[in-house]
Amino acid sequence: MSIPSSLSLIVEVKSKRQEAEDIVTFELADPHGRPLPAFGAGAHIDVQVKPGVxxxxxxxNHPEERDRYQIGVLRDPISRGGSIAMHDEIQEGDLIQISAPKNHFPLEHAKxxxxxxxxxxVTPILCMAERLAHTDADFEMHYCNRSPDRTAFLGRIRQGEFADRVHFHFDDGDPDQKLDLEPLIxxxxxxxxxxxxxxxGFIDFVLSTCKAHGWDSHQLHIEYFAGAEADTSEDDSFEVKIASSGASxxxxxxxxxxxxxxxxxxxVMVSCEQGVCGTCLTxxxxxxxxxxxLYLxxxxxxxxxxxxxxxxxxKSKTLVLDL
Known part of the structure; x- marks a missing residue:
């Protein structure tokens, strides 16, 4: 199986840490200590978890750091081979292949x-908070989770320079501290x-509430972590035609x-296989x-x-693809 051309970097797993229940963080660095490619808040990397995955x-981590990348991985009980392999198979000292940072969720300047x-x-949101705090920007962060023991980076945030701008909302906590969107938006x-x-579900709730109150869609920026469950009960066959060869x-x-x-x-290069990352866009x-x-x-x-x-x-009987 060929290796995707985007996986151009080899990094070493410098540390692997249990960050919260079912969440592990990995610190990745160049094996020879060289600076890693720069990235902006909201960026992600592709990780080859194992061949074909x-x-x-x-x-x-802070977007001005060049000596490391930090990622957080949730152990998904219905994993298709990615998160469970990251938790169970990737260990400190391992060399893995990754892409240079990509950013489909960039942080833009705002008042x-x-x-x-x-x-x-929280992973890209935390990076954004780090950046906004560093530039002394006006921001507020709301972090929703089931319980404190499932909340990644809880100590880091509470001890950080922007702790007073972060509000935690736990499903099993005091009802008064649950997320109340009305005063915010x-x-x-x-x-x-x-x-x-x-x-x-969380994204749709916040997004729909904002839109219902008249927020312009250009003010609302989202990033999904998993695809939606599509209703396939009425799916039918169709044809795809390759423009370059005429093959159908x-x-x-x-x-x-x-x-x-x-x-x-x-x-066709694929990655998430759920319509989230845009790798296979054709x-x-x-x-x-x-x-x-959920990408377009x-x-x-x-x-x-x-x-x-x-x-x-x-929806049509045939799609002609630019391949």
Whole structure:
């Protein structure tokens, strides 16, 4: 199996630490002590967990650090081979392959910033808080979790320079400290940007509440950690045609476009396989995709000129792909 070309860096696992219940943090560094590529708040790296398994993890250390990358990994009970392997197989001293940092969730300048983190979604949000605190920006962070023992970086945040700007909300705690969005977003402020990361339900709740109160979509920035569960009960077969060769292939109801292309020797780079990371994004020249990703925004979906073959399908009988 070929190694994705994006995995251009070899790093050493300098430390592996139990950060909270079911959450482990890894500190990665160049084996020879050389500086790592720079990154901005909100960035992530691709990690080859094992042959054929590549996953994305947000960088959660200070974005001005060049001597290390830090990632946090939640042990997912329904893991498809990524998080469990990171927890059980990757050890201190191991050499692993990663990509240079990528950023689909960049922190933009604003007069004021609201940060909302749900569970392991704290990783890019924490990096943003570090950056905003370092630049003495006006921000507030709200961190929601089930309980303190499942809350990664709890001690680091409480002892940090921006501890007074962080509000913790625990499901099993005092009802009065649970997240109350109304006072925070009840009145839209055109000079405030909102960043949300976490499970889909959490993101959808914050996002829909903001929109219901009149926040402009350009003020709302989100990053999903997992794809949505699609209803596949009415899926049917369709054709994909390769523009460069004219070859056509049938995509049955129980296979993805990526799987069919791979079966026929056509490689499209994939990573998350859930429509979250955008690695497999492919141009559509003709036909109408059935978008099932969480990577493209509404305007990009409406354009119908690209789609994610790892999970999306077709509404038309045929899709002509720019391959």
């Amino acid at each position: 590549v996953r994305q993890y947000s960088l959660c 004021r910033t609201l940060l909302f983190a749900g569970g392991i979604g 009840g009145t839209p402020d055109p000079e405030t940007l909102v960043y949300i990361c976490g499970p889909k 292939f049938t995509v049955p109801a129980d296979k993805t476009v990526h799987q069919v292309l791979a079966d026929n020797g056509i490689e 141009r559509v020249l003709e036909g109408e995709p059935d978008h099932r990703d 925004d509404d305007d990009e979906h409406a354009a119908n000129d690209q789609f994610t073959p790892c999970c999306s399908r077709a």
